[in-house]
Amino acid sequence: MSAPTDPCAPLLARAEALLEDLSLHGVAAWKAAHGGAPAIGIMPVFAPRPLFEAIGVLPVNIYGGGDRVDVIKGDAYYQSYICHIPRSTIEMGLGGQLDALDGMVFPSTCDVIRNLSGMWRMLFPQKYSAYLDLPQTFEAPLGGLFYRHELSRIAAELVARGARPLDADRLREAIIVENRRRALLADLASLRAREPWRLKASEAYLLTRAGAVLPCAEHIELLEAFLAAAPERPVRAYDNVRVIVLGAFCEQPPIGLIRTLERSGCDLVDDDFQLGLCAIDGAIPLDEDVGDQSPLDTHDPLDALVLSYTLRGQATATRYIADGVKGEALVNRVRTLGAEGVILAAPSFCDPALLDQPMIEQALNDAGIPFTSFKYAENSAQFQTIREQAGAFSDSVKLWGAA
Amino acid sequence: MSTQTASLSTPTTARAAGPAPAAKDLSQQRQKEMLADYFEKLTRAKEAGQKIVYTFVPGNLNELIAAAGMMNVLPEINALQSGMRGRSGGYITEAEKHGHSEDVCTYVKCDIGMMLNGNIGPTGTKLPEPDLLLLSYTGCFTFMKWFELLREHYKCPVAMLHVPYQPEGRITPDMRKYIVDQLEKSIIPALEKVSGRKLDRDDLAARMALSSKAEDDLVAVWESAKHTPSPIDGYFGGVYYIGPIFSAFRGTQGAVEYYRELRAEVEERIRLGLGPVGPDGPIGPERHRLVVEGPPNWTSFFDFWRMFSRENAVVCASTYTRVGGLYDLGFRHDPDRALESLAEYCLGCYTNLGLPSRIDLLEKYIREYQADGFLINSVKSCNSFSAGQLLILQELEKRTGVPGGFIESDLVDPRYFGKANIDNRLQSYFQMLDARKARGYA
Numbered sequence: 001m002s003a004p005t006d007p008c009a010p011l012l013a014r015a016e017a018l019l020e021d022l023s024l025h026g027v028a029a030w031k032a033a034h035g036g037a038p039a040i041g042i043m044p045v046f047a048p049r050p051l052f053e054a055i056g057v058l059p060v061n062i063y064g065g066g067d068r069v070d071v072i073k074g075d076a077y078y079q080s081y082i083c084h085i086p087r088s089t090i091e092m093g094l095g096g097q098l099d100a101l102d103g104m105v106f107p108s109t110c111d112v113i114r115n116l117s118g119m120w121r122m123l124f125p126q127k128y129s130a131y132l133d134l135p136q137t138f139e140a141p142l143g144g145l146f147y148r149h150e151l152s153r154i155a156a157e158l159v160a161r162g163a164r165p166l167d168a169d170r171l172r173e174a175i176i177v178e179n180r181r182r183a184l185l186a187d188l189a190s191l192r193a194r195e196p197w198r199l200k201a202s203e204a205y206l207l208t209r210a211g212a213v214l215p216c217a218e219h220i221e222l223l224e225a226f227l228a229a230a231p232e233r234p235v236r237a238y239d240n241v242r243v244i245v246l247g248a249f250c251e252q253p254p255i256g257l258i259r260t261l262e263r264s265g266c267d268l269v270d271d272d273f274q275l276g277l278c279a280i281d282g283a284i285p286l287d288e289d290v291g292d293q294s295p296l297d298t299h300d301p302l303d304a305l306v307l308s309y310t311l312r313g314q315a316t317a318t319r320y321i322a323d324g325v326k327g328e329a330l331v332n333r334v335r336t337l338g339a340e341g342v343i344l345a346a347p348s349f350c351d352p353a354l355l356d357q358p359m360i361e362q363a364l365n366d367a368g369i370p371f372t373s374f375k376y377a378e379n380s381a382q383f384q385t386i387r388e389q390a391g392a393f394s395d396s397v398k399l400w401g402a403a
Numbered sequence: 404m405s406t407q408t409a410s411l412s413t414p415t416t417a418r419a420a421g422p423a424p425a426a427k428d429l430s431q432q433r434q435k436e437m438l439a440d441y442f443e444k445l446t447r448a449k450e451a452g453q454k455i456v457y458t459f460v461p462g463n464l465n466e467l468i469a470a471a472g473m474m475n476v477l478p479e480i481n482a483l484q485s486g487m488r489g490r491s492g493g494y495i496t497e498a499e500k501h502g503h504s505e506d507v508c509t510y511v512k513c514d515i516g517m518m519l520n521g522n523i524g525p526t527g528t529k530l531p532e533p534d535l536l537l538l539s540y541t542g543c544f545t546f547m548k549w550f551e552l553l554r555e556h557y558k559c560p561v562a563m564l565h566v567p568y569q570p571e572g573r574i575t576p577d578m579r580k581y582i583v584d585q586l587e588k589s590i591i592p593a594l595e596k597v598s599g600r601k602l603d604r605d606d607l608a609a610r611m612a613l614s615s616k617a618e619d620d621l622v623a624v625w626e627s628a629k630h631t632p633s634p635i636d637g638y639f640g641g642v643y644y645i646g647p648i649f650s651a652f653r654g655t656q657g658a659v660e661y662y663r664e665l666r667a668e669v670e671e672r673i674r675l676g677l678g679p680v681g682p683d684g685p686i687g688p689e690r691h692r693l694v695v696e697g698p699p700n701w702t703s704f705f706d707f708w709r710m711f712s713r714e715n716a717v718v719c720a721s722t723y724t725r726v727g728g729l730y731d732l733g734f735r736h737d738p739d740r741a742l743e744s745l746a747e748y749c750l751g752c753y754t755n756l757g758l759p760s761r762i763d764l765l766e767k768y769i770r771e772y773q774a775d776g777f778l779i780n781s782v783k784s785c786n787s788f789s790a791g792q793l794l795i796l797q798e799l800e801k802r803t804g805v806p807g808g809f810i811e812s813d814l815v816d817p818r819y820f821g822k823a824n825i826d827n828r829l830q831s832y833f834q835m836l837d838a839r840k841a842r843g844y845a
């Protein structure tokens with residue numbers, strides 16, 4: 001008798017092919033099919049994709065070269081004590097792998113990405129290059145207005161380079177489509193949390209990351225198709241430890257590392273790998289009542305986009321937590337998802353993730369939640385040590401409920 | 404930025420390691436007294452009901468803090484002082500034992516280690532705890548994480564001033580307005596709430612007028628290094644000169660007097676044809692004129708300086724001495740536009756400039772100060788400075804034809820100061836400069 005076929009396999013294969021398309025052939029094809037419309041790379045972590053889609057620009061989240069780009073030229077630009085993603089990104093730029101892009105946007109994630117924005121400007125003067133200063137104050141008249149100016153500025157600069165003018169109706173439409181995606185990503189997340197054997201973390205990763213290079217409507221098709229087919233997957237439940245992974249929001253772990261964690265007795269029921277697509281909790285509050293946010297108003301789609309960040313941005317390492325308590329969001333997430341532990345996985349030399357870590361550990365300790373931590377690089381090839389560490393962690397959680 | 408430390412520890416350190424130190428100038432004596440007095444006041448602050456603000460050097464709002472009746476404590480300065488006093492290694496180890504990664508900024512770990520060890524300041528007495536953490540988020544992402552960490556410990560309020568970055572080296576009206584609005588709606592109310600009194604805006608304007616006077620004289624001191632031989636060292640010596648203005652004294656009469664005296668001393672040195680004074684006394688005839696990018700190493704500050712002074716290499720301009728304000732590009736605190744001018748000050752600090760602007764500035768220094776070399780000291784701790792410095796090196800060599808040197812160290816982690824290695828590199832670099840000169844390159 002032949003093994004039952006997985007109806008989701010072709011969808012996952014497509015998503016994996018997108019991950020492996022380092023030379024952005026798909027982006028080039030999109031441009032050709034859209035009369036040469038601009039495509040813009042976005043470095044981690046976050047820039048609001050509907051803004052770009054509304055002006056006819058394809059936003060493409062760039063995550064460096066992972067473990068499949070040999071970095072030679074990129075190393076000439078960085079000292080050994082700087083993380084890996086900027087060097088592989090430069091390598092790809094100099095090697096022509098990012099030629100399909102008409103420019104890059106560098107959000108204010110950390111000093112490395114900030115300085116990379118200037119390097120990019122110098123290394124690729126013919127391309128568009130913008131720094132997006134995300135606000136660190138979240139009151140509507142302060143950070144809200146500033147962020148609105150930032151978004152308007154970037155849109156205007158792209159319009160001057162061939163994008164469509166920013167129009168309220170088209171932005172409204174793009175937000176409605178984005179909200180549909182957000183709902184599907186939430187469905188995906190809850191399926192994974194409910195039945196992690198039906199949707200593994202590595203699969204959720206591929207499906208989510210596909211949205212980094214696809215137009216939103218196409219990503220929606222992929223997610224809908226997966227969610228429709230998922231109940232028919234041949235699966236077998238495992239008795240694994242339920243863990244959340246945190247800290248890997250910028251430089252991405254190799255997919256092999258995520259699979260290694262899965263094989264070490266852990267069900268990764270949540271993570272922040274693709275924070276760029278998931279940095280907002282819930283929907284963009286278009287036309288919603290969110291209380292007085294004057295001078296901003298959710299009936300204005302650009303204001304709604306701004307408020308989605310100021311009001312609903314996730315508590316991440318790159319965002320100032322004004323009145324909140326560090327680690328509180330994670331502890332709540334652990335409780336809500338019934339997770340039994342946390343893996344703190346940070347890229348080596350990643351300032352935001354590593355500076356956050358002691359505060360996160362404190363919060364976990366205070367809440368009695370077991371955790372373990374390790375560092376990786378996007379081009380890590382040896383996972384044995386991590387497998388042993390994660391395996392020992394899951395065993396100890398199973399046995400004693402604490403690491 | 405380093406003046407507090409330097410003034411307090413130079414004589415002992417230099418004496419221990421070499422010939423007798425040079426006699427103190429009037430300005431040095433004054434600085435020493437100012438600092439001693441300030442730390443004395445800090446020690447008694449709590450009993451005197453004085454509110455304390457912890458804040459950072461770049462983008463500091465000293466006039467505003469003082470006009471609100473409060474005193475500042477600058478954690479970077481505490482960290483570098485710990486570095487110079489040989490304490491930082493232990494503090495860093497302590498912080499790492501408490502879960503702080505070996506990969507991150509050693510200023511942060513040194514400060515946390517010092518806090519865990521009782522927060523004993525440079526004068527050997529306990530520093531007062533903060534009543535407010537004023538997080539001026541200028542030019543360095545780590546500042547934000549640093550104060551998040553301190554907030555966990557001190558459980559005191561934090562006031563966040565988000566200063567936008569200048570990616571294109573240009574201040575836009577939106578940027579300025581954003582900061583002014585934050586000052587009006589968030590920062591000033593936070594200061595008033597903690598201090599329990601209304602901000603005195605006349606006092607603020609008066610302080611800014613004093614700042615401007617001191618800034619004029621500081622610029623004259625910087626520009627004296629365009630003279631050959633340079634009467635000052637604009638890096639190792641420069642960190643002493645920035646002390647008052649980068650720390651608690653900008654906007655005070657004391658700073659005005661300090662910089663007036665310093666300027667007069669420097670002008671006198673020019674008149675007498677004298678070069679700078681090094682760690683072991685006057686530096687011999689000027690052999691190399693350098694521009695330096697990046698902060699110094701503090702744990703081996705004098706050893707590091709000697710590697711230059713021994714070769715009669717003088718640093719005529721440096722970017723580190725501009726992290727607390729780029730006055731030589733024309734900025735002055737303006738009493739008539741107090742908040743706008745504070746906004747421009749915060750925006751204009753060196754590490755808040757995009758990389759292309761940093762390169763333009765370095766190129767300007769190399770040309771205007773007629774440097775025959777430039778050197779990058781790349782510190783492991785500081786991505787804000789270091790990420791991109793290898794491109795800076797390439798680009799400056801291409802633009803100016805002046806050869807660059809590149810060394811790596813750290814701010815306050817003694818494990819990352821490889822003395823022999825750095826010395827070898829510098830000696831080779833100076834030999835190369837000599838060889839170039841011998842071949843007729845200016």
Ligand code: SF4
Nearest residue numbers: 083110250251350351
């Ligand atoms: S990995 Fe961390 S330090 Fe490196 S670019 Fe990303 S956020 Fe910045």
